[in-house]
Amino acid sequence: MEKVFIEPTRTTPLVNFDPDEGILEMKGRSSPENSIEFYQKVLDNLDEYAFSGGDQFTANIAFEYFNTSSSKCLFDVFKRLSKIEDSGKTITINWYYEEGDDDMMEAGEDYSDLLDLDFNFREIEED
Numbered sequence: 001m002e003k004v005f006i007e008p009t010r011t012t013p014l015v016n017f018d019p020d021e022g023i024l025e026m027k028g029r030s031s032p033e034n035s036i037e038f039y040q041k042v043l044d045n046l047d048e049y050a051f052s053g054g055d056q057f058t059a060n061i062a063f064e065y066f067n068t069s070s071s072k073c074l075f076d077v078f079k080r081l082s083k084i085e086d087s088g089k090t091i092t093i094n095w096y097y098e099e100g101d102d103d104m105m106e107a108g109e110d111y112s113d114l115l116d117l118d119f120n121f122r123e124i125e126e127d
Contacts, residue, residue, distance in 0.1 A: 001019045002019070003020070004041050004045060008027070008028040011031045012028070012029075012031075012032045013026050014028050017041075017045055017046075019045060019048075019049055019053055023057070023059075024057070024058070024060070025062075026063070027061075028062075029063070029066070030063060030067065030070035030074075031065070031067040031070060036069070039070075039074075039076070039077065043080060046083075047080060049084060050080070050084045053089070055090060056089065056092070057091050058091075058094070059081060059091070059093045075111065075114070078115050078117060079115060081117065085117070091117070093119045094120045095112075095119045095120065095121050096123075096124050097121070097123060098123075098125070099124065108121060109121075
C-alpha cells in the first residue's frame with residue numbers, strides 16, 4: 001500500500017491517499033479520458049487497506065463536477081469504503097458541495113443511499 005498524490009488538472013481532480021494517516025481526499029473536476037485507469041491506483045490501495053490498514057479511515061470528497069464514467073469509478077470507491085467498514089474499521093465520509101449545488105448534494109445522497117453508507121454533508125461557499 002502506497003501513498004498516492006495526483007496534482008489536479010483541468011480534467012482530473014486532486015487525489016491524496018495517505019494510508020498511514022487513513023485519509024483519502026479527492027477534490028475538483030473529474031472527466032479524465034480514461035476514468036478507470038485514473039482511479040485504479042486508488043481502488044487497489046483501498047482494497048489493500050481493507051486488510052492491512054488502520055482502524056479509522058476518513059474520505060473527504062469535494063467535486064465541482066464529474067462525468068458519467070467518473071461516477072461509476074466513484075461508486076467503486078464507495079463500494080471499497082463499504083468493504084473497509086464491513087471489516088470492522090470506522091469510516092468517515094465527508095461530502096462537500098458548493099452552496100446551492102443541489103445536483104452535487106443529491107449525487108452524494110444517492111451514493112450514500114445505494115451503499116448504505118453514512119455521509120456527512122458539508123455545504124461550502126462557492127469559490
